[in-house]
Amino acid sequence: MDCDVIVVGAGNAALAAANSAREHGAAKVVVLEKAPREARGGNTYYSGGLLRIAFEEPRELAALLPGVEERIPGFFEDVQPYGRKDFWADLLRVTEGKTDRSLATILIDNSYPTIRWMHDFAGIPMEPATTLSGIKVGNRIKWQKGAVVRAEHEGVGLSEHWFQKTEANGVEVRYGHGAVELVRDRRARVAGVVVRGSEEVYELTARAVVLGCGGFEANAQWRAQYLGPPWDHAKVRGTAYNQGDGLRMALSLGALPWGQWSGRHSTPISNEWPDFADRERTDRSNRLSYPYGVLLNRRGLRFLDEGEDMGLYTYAKYGAEILRQPGAMAWQIFDQQTVHLLEPRYATSEPIAADTLEGLVQQLEFDDRKQAKATLHAFNEATPRNMAFDPSRKDGLSTRGLAPNKTNWALPLDRPPYLAYSATGGITFTFGGVKVDDNARVIGTDWRPIPGLFACGEMVGGLFHVNYPGGTGLVSGAVFGRIAGRHAAAERG
Numbered sequence: 001m002d003c004d005v006i007v008v009g010a011g012n013a014a015l016a017a018a019n020s021a022r023e024h025g026a027a028k029v030v031v032l033e034k035a036p037r038e039a040r041g042g043n044t045y046y047s048g049g050l051l052r053i054a055f056e057e058p059r060e061l062a063a064l065l066p067g068v069e070e071r072i073p074g075f076f077e078d079v080q081p082y083g084r085k086d087f088w089a090d091l092l093r094v095t096e097g098k099t100d101r102s103l104a105t106i107l108i109d110n111s112y113p114t115i116r117w118m119h120d121f122a123g124i125p126m127e128p129a130t131t132l133s134g135i136k137v138g139n140r141i142k143w144q145k146g147a148v149v150r151a152e153h154e155g156v157g158l159s160e161h162w163f164q165k166t167e168a169n170g171v172e173v174r175y176g177h178g179a180v181e182l183v184r185d186r187r188a189r190v191a192g193v194v195v196r197g198s199e200e201v202y203e204l205t206a207r208a209v210v211l212g213c214g215g216f217e218a219n220a221q222w223r224a225q226y227l228g229p230p231w232d233h234a235k236v237r238g239t240a241y242n243q244g245d246g247l248r249m250a251l252s253l254g255a256l257p258w259g260q261w262s263g264r265h266s267t268p269i270s271n272e273w274p275d276f277a278d279r280e281r282t283d284r285s286n287r288l289s290y291p292y293g294v295l296l297n298r299r300g301l302r303f304l305d306e307g308e309d310m311g312l313y314t315y316a317k318y319g320a321e322i323l324r325q326p327g328a329m330a331w332q333i334f335d336q337q338t339v340h341l342l343e344p345r346y347a348t349s350e351p352i353a354a355d356t357l358e359g360l361v362q363q364l365e366f367d368d369r370k371q372a373k374a375t376l377h378a379f380n381e382a383t384p385r386n387m388a389f390d391p392s393r394k395d396g397l398s399t400r401g402l403a404p405n406k407t408n409w410a411l412p413l414d415r416p417p418y419l420a421y422s423a424t425g426g427i428t429f430t431f432g433g434v435k436v437d438d439n440a441r442v443i444g445t446d447w448r449p450i451p452g453l454f455a456c457g458e459m460v461g462g463l464f465h466v467n468y469p470g471g472t473g474l475v476s477g478a479v480f481g482r483i484a485g486r487h488a489a490a491e492r493g
C-alpha cells in the first residue's frame with residue numbers, strides 16, 4: 001500500500017478531508033492536484049470566502065472574529081441571530097423544498113462547529129464579510145442574516161491557509177498530478193487511483209480514496225449535455241480544471257447520480273470578463289447590486305423582478321436569466337440615489353454614464369432603443385411615491401402594473417448622472433453530483449456504499465436545487481470534507 005488515504009483535488013473540501021484524515025490517524029495522506037502549483041486551489045481560490053453558518057447568539061461569532069468590536073463598534077448589536085431554523089428556512093425556500101433532508105441536517109448542524117474547526121485547528125483566520133454582506137445604514141452596518149463571516153482575504157486567503165496547514169500537517173501535495181481512473185481490488189473495494197503525472201501514468205494505492213475534485217462547470221460538453229444551451233457558451237467564474245473528472249470516475253464504478261443534474265449556480269457577472277476567471281481579479285466579475293437598479297435586455301425590455309429578494313437569495317438564479325436573454329447579456333442601470341450602494345467590485349469596470357436616460361440609452365448596445373426608453377419611462381411612472389427606501393431589508397417599495405413588477409427598492413431613475421454596467425451569466429458550479437451517506441461514503445446504484453470511496457464538496461449531489469443561499473458552498477465542502485477525512489482514515493483496506 002503506497003499510502004493510507006488519497007485525496008483527489010486541492011480545494012476547500014479536499015484539503016478539509018486531507019487534514020481531517022491526518023487528525024484522525026492516517027499516517028500517510030497524499031493530495032493529488034491536477035492543476036500546476038501556480039493554478040492550484042480550484043474554485044476555492046476564486047471564491048469570496050463567505051461562510052453561511054447557524055448561530056443562535058451573535059456573540060458566538062466572537063471566537064471567529066477576535067477583536068471585531070474594536071474595529072466595528074456595536075458589531076454584535078447589528079448582527080441578527082441565525083439559528084438552525086433560519087438556515088433551514090432559507091435552504092428550503094431557495095431550493096423550493098427539494099434539498100436532501102439528511103444532507104441538509106448534517107450541513108446545518110455542523111456548520112458552526114466545522115467553521116470553528118477551520119479557525120481553531122486549521123488556523124484559518126476570519127473577518128466580517130463587510131463588502132459582501134454589510135449594508136451601510138447611516139453610520140451603522142446591517143448584516144444580511146447568516147452570512148456575516150468570511151475567510152480573511154477571501155478565497156485567496158482561505159486557499160493559502162489551507163495549503164499552509166496541509167504542508168505543516170505532513171500531507172504530500174502532488175501538483176500537476178490528476179487522477180484519471182479509480183482502481184478496485186478483487187473484493188471490489190476502491191484501493192487507489194491511476195494518476196497522470198507530468199511525464200508518466202502510474203498507479204497509487206491506498207486504503208481509501210476521497211474525491212473532492214469539483215463539478216463539471218468548466219466542461220463545455222457536459223454543460224451542453226446536462227444543462228442544455230446556452231450553457232455551453234457561459235463564461236466560467238472560477239477554475240478551468242473542474243471538468244467533471246471525479247464524477248466520471250465515480251459514475252463509471254456505479255455511483256448513484258444525485259441531485260439536480262440540470263442545475264447550476266450562476267451569477268450576473270461583467271460581460272467584459274474573459275472565458276475563465278483570472279487569478280488576479282478572482283471573483284470581482286460579480287455584478288450583484290441589481291436590486292438597487294433596473295435591468296434591461298438588448299430588446300430594451302425588463303425581464304425579471306430585480307427586487308424579488310435580498311441579492312444573496314436571487315443572485316444564484318439571475319445569472320441564468322441573463323444568459324437566456326438575446327445576446328446572453330443585459331444592462332444594469334443605476335442613478336445617484338443608489339450608486340453609493342454598489343458593491344466595490346463594480347470598480348473593476350468603467351460604467352457608461354449620461355446626464356439623461358435618453359443619452360444613456362443612445363450609448364448602450366440595444367436592438368431597440370425606442371423600446372429601452374419607453375421601458376425606463378414606464379418603470380419610473382410605475383414607482384410608488386412617498387414611501388421610505390430601506391436597502392437593508394425588503395422594503396416593499398414596489399412598482400404597480402408592470403410585467404414583471406420590481407417588488408422592493410423600486411425608486412425611480414431620476415437623479416442623474418445615470419450609470420450602466422454590462423452583465424452576462426457566469427457559471428460558478430454545478431448542482432448535480434453523486435449520492436453520499438452520513439459518513440460521506442459514495443453510494444452505488446445498488447443503494448449500498450462503494451467500499452473505500454468517499455466524496456465531498458461540489459461533487460456531493462442533492463443539497464442545492466434551482467437556487468442556493470450565498471455562502472453555503474464552502475461550508476458544505478468543509479463539513480463533508482471533514483467527515484470524509486475522518487471516515488477515510490478509519491478504513492482498514
Ligand SMILES: Cc1cc2nc3c(=O)[nH]c(=O)nc-3n(C[C@H](O)[C@H](O)[C@H](O)COP(=O)(O)OP(=O)(O)OC[C@H]3O[C@@H](n4cnc5c(N)ncnc54)[C@H](O)[C@@H]3O)c2cc1C
Nearest residue numbers: 009010011013034042043044048050179238457458473474
Ligand atoms: C468566483 C466564485 C466565488 C465564489 N464565492 C463563494 C463564497 O463566497 N462562498 C461560498 O460558500 N462559495 C463560493 N463559491 C463556491 C465555492 O467556491 C465552491 O463551492 C467551493 O470552492 C467548492 O470547493 P471544492 O473543494 O468542492 O472544489 P474546488 O475548490 O473547485 O476544488 C476542486 C479541486 O479539484 C482539482 N481537480 C479537478 N479534477 C481533478 C483530477 N482529475 N485530479 C486531481 N485534481 C483534480 C482542481 O484542480 C481543484 O483543486 C464561489 C465560487 C466562485 C467560482
